[in-house]
Amino acid sequence: MALELYRIDDRLIHGQVVVGWGQPLDLRFIVLVDDEVAASDWEQELYRMGVPPDMEVYFDTVTGAAENLSRYQDDERRGLLLTGDIDTMTRLVDATGDIRRVNVGGIHHKPGRTQRLRYVFLNPAEEAQLRGLEGRGLEVSAQDVPAARPVPLDELLTGNGS
């Protein structure tokens, strides 16, 4: 499978994604799934400027990514699919039924959220969405960088930020 990681990260394309995961996994493309970014040439240019020339970036809406997912999965190159929030990943999972594993890479502080890990803050609705993904058979874990230990969902949701 060409898509090595399905990641939720509210920073979208940034250092951990491009370098932290990109180099050890030898990633050659990123699929950024975000309805707003997919509608903005300026946002797309901003994110393209952040990646090396040998890494391609595809911008898709949730609907577009669902239609294109099998093509990304069949790509000979290694890739990473990225959403900025749990809701977008959930909608993509619902639309495709073809995602087995989700990486929670970074969801940062906002009012109403409780800190679960240093880099994961969740509100009750988001926690329920992650439980829902697990209930549909997906393996859900939190891991910011490859060298870190993947934290299973049960442990994540009982965490206190330490």
Next chain:
Amino acid sequence: MSNIRALVAGHGTFAEGMLSAVEQITGRSDLFIGVTNRDLSAQGVEQLMRERLATSGATVIFTDLPAGSCTMAARRIQREQSAIAVVTGVNLATLLDYAFHADNGDVSAVEHAADKGRASLVVTGGSRGA
């Protein structure tokens, strides 16, 4: 009046370490203010950088990594404030040069510093595998 001319923004303690070295070598770390993106969302990084710019009057942002969230935030700010100069991939040589030319007060000091930073990357020795 603040002496601050530039933000240094990056991952972890990048800015802190860089400014410590600038202070040790030139005594002019007062020209800079550091920002870390640690534990912040993209919006949080941008908000912090906007606050630092507003309170300091800095007109230059030095960032560590082209793909980094500090660089993304800097470019978003630059979209609205075109007078802000953004330099990515900064190293110590860049900041040292800027420290000596910042009083010029224009973009030439930034361009000169970027040239110095590029020129400081040199490989010596080592061997290639058979």
